Structure formats: structure tokens, C-alpha cells
Amino acid sequence: MTLEEIRQRYPNEWVIIEFTELDKMLRVVEGEVIAHSPDKEEINRILLPLRNEKLSIEFTGDGGTGKA
Numbered sequence: 001m002t003l004e005e006i007r008q009r010y011p012n013e014w015v016i017i018e019f020t021e022l023d024k025m026l027r028v029v030e031g032e033v034i035a036h037s038p039d040k041e042e043i044n045r046i047l048l049p050l051r052n053e054k055l056s057i058e059f060t061g062d063g064g065t066g067k068a
Helices: 003-009 042-047
Strands: 013-021 029-037 055-059
Touching: 003 013, 003 029, 013 042, 029 042, 029 055, 042 055
Parallel strands: none
Antiparallel strands: 013 029, 013 055
8 A cells, every 4th residue: 555545544643554665765655554543652552562674653644744
């Protein structure tokens, strides 16, 4: 799923993405959503036990910085 598709499917939420493609600036282009929530703390709790080097946390709304 592309990052734009993820933003459309999970508006104004934090998402953990296992990315499959990054652009030249190392930003997520495509990946699979592992978890999503409007609560950043919930995402942080979910992230703790995960062991994967290809994970990114993104905010899909306009008011965030785009990164956790």
C-alpha cells in the first residue's frame, strides 16, 4: 500500500508501517500497516516488543510533523 493510500485509509491517526520501499530521502513510499491509532501512546506501547529494522511511525493528519 502506498503512503498516500495509508493516509486515506487511516486519516488523522498514527500508524506503524513495515516499509517495503523508501525514496532517496529515506521517506516511506510503500509498506504494510502493522498498527494504527489516534493515540500516539498506544502506538508506542505496540512498538516496544516489535523487532524489525524496517518500521516507521507516521502521522497521517495535517497537524503533525509526519514523524514520531
